[in-house]
Amino acid sequence: MNEHHPPGLDPVRLRAHLDRERPGLVRGELSAELIEGGRSNLTYRVTDGTSRWVVRRPPLGHVLATAHDMAREHRVISALDPTGVPVPRAVLLCEDESVLGAPFYVMDHVDGTPYRTAEQLVPLGPERTRALVLSLVDTLVTLHSVDPASVGLDGFGRPEGFLERQLRRWGKQLGASRSRDLPGIDELHAALGRRLPASPAPAIVHGDYRLDNVLADADDRIAAVLDWEMSTLGDPLTDLGLLVMYSARRHLPGSPVATTGAAPGHPEPRELVERYAAGSGRDVSDIAWYTAFAYFKLAVILEGIHYRYTLGQTVGAGFDRIGDLVPVFVDSGLTTLQEG
Incomplete structure (x- = not known):
């Protein structure tokens, strides 16, 4: 035994x-x-x-x-x-x-590889990396095309007022871990509230859709989507905004925040948005708001980790640098909203 x-x-x-x-x-x-x-x-x-x-x-x-x-x-x-x-x-x-x-x-158990960083994608080469990331977008289109009622998920969430609740929830989360002056973060939260878009028809939302939450098979297709703990019924463009954020060409060496956009062959965020729009038929003209909201959420999450680190409640490699990353994501959110 x-x-x-x-x-x-x-x-x-x-x-x-x-x-x-x-x-x-x-x-x-x-x-x-x-x-x-x-x-x-x-x-x-x-x-x-x-x-x-x-x-x-x-x-x-x-x-x-x-x-x-x-x-x-x-x-x-x-x-x-x-x-x-x-x-x-x-x-x-x-x-x-x-x-x-x-x-x-x-x-x-499903065989496959979760790619977390741009460095892990490099050995695939540009063509395979491109195919994999486009497959990630196509799989998201497939998820958002499923009629929740047809698979028994019509009571899986409360889509009405979804974005307002999300913004309120993350604002409260920020308040709970506020321990220092963070220039711009209140401005970003307020601007998101002022420019709240009208949501499209609700869909099954994954809630944390990115490359390292799926398994890729040997043919660079998505073998399985994992980590459904944040899933609900809501605004499907929140998934797309998060994917766009994680696809940015930002390189943060040693950071616990994994972005993949710097890998050779990785499609530009604009191409991902256009492919999603073509596949889903949805209006994506407000994608800047959803991407800025993703930056805000990540800034709040990182600030919470920083706060716990300062209290000695979180130990491990990289946690000492998380506090320095928060302003980067706040600035990115503000810039995305202004340019959108």
């Missing part, structure tokens, strides 16, 4: 639960390894020596239920399974905390 297991997942207890709920699925002793940890949900690779699965559970310790809702992630990938959106096949949701100490779900 394997007594060495990663924190938060006991393979013996998991095997016993799977044997009860999915008899015959597991054919041998399970072993597990932690793929990703930290402040976000924990992700494990699990195998019986023949088959492989992935288990997702909330971080260890107390968490806000709404921020790490296993049932929500499981529901959306289950709903999208019969559509053209590439998602891992859901195996099981367990909300009984006595099994692993927290709710969790199991899904099939």
Whole structure:
């Protein structure tokens, strides 16, 4: 029996639960390894020596239920399974905390590579990088074309007033971690409020759509879209604005913020927007607002990390430099709004 297991997942207890709920699925002793940890949900690779699965559970310790809702992630990938959106096949949701100490779900393992930085894309070469990023846009078009009601997700969110609520929520988040003078950030928040666009028809929104939240296959196509913890029904252009922001040709060496736009062959943000517009038929004339909003959100997130770092609550490589990045994103947001 394997007594060495990663924190938060006991393979013996998991095997016993799977044997009860999915008899015959597991054919041998399970072993597990932690793929990703930290402040976000924990992700494990699990195998019986023949088959492989992935288990997702909330971080260890107390968490806000709404921020790490296993049932929500499981529901959306289950709903999208019969559509053209590439998602891992859901195996099981367990909300009984006595099994692993927290709710969790199991899904099939999908082979593929998550590309996080421009440096990781360089070995692909310009043509393959271009094909991959355009495939990322096409997959987003496919996601936003799914009728939520047709896959049982019509009650998955509250699309009315979505942008107002988002702006209010992130403004409150900023207030909760305000510990220093940040020139321009209140100006950016106010300008976003003044120029709030009229949202198009609601769609299934991923909430954190970027290259390192998908797996790319050997043919540079999207094999699976991962990390659905922020998903909801809302304004689809928020996903596009975030993708545009992460595609900017900004290079921040050693930064925990990964941008891919500097890779040779990476399409310009304008081409990504035009391809999305052509594929979706949506009006993208307000994309500057959505991109500036993405900059604002990231600035608030980074300021929160900086605040916790100054309190000694966050340790690790790169955290000492995060505070210096916040003004960069505030300035980028203001510039994007002015130029848009």
